[in-house]
Amino acid sequence: MRWHPSVNISVVRADVHKYLLQRYTQKLFN
Incomplete structure (x- = not known):
């Protein structure tokens, strides 16, 4: 699974x- 840091870091x-x-x-x- 390849990551696109510019998008995924915020997610x-x-x-x-x-x-x-x-x-x-x-x-x-609790």
Whole structure:
């Protein structure tokens, strides 16, 4: 799978941010 960093870095950063936000909210509510 080839990467195009100019496009994918922003996408990956958005996914990581979403993932961290989900884990943070799970810690708050559990």
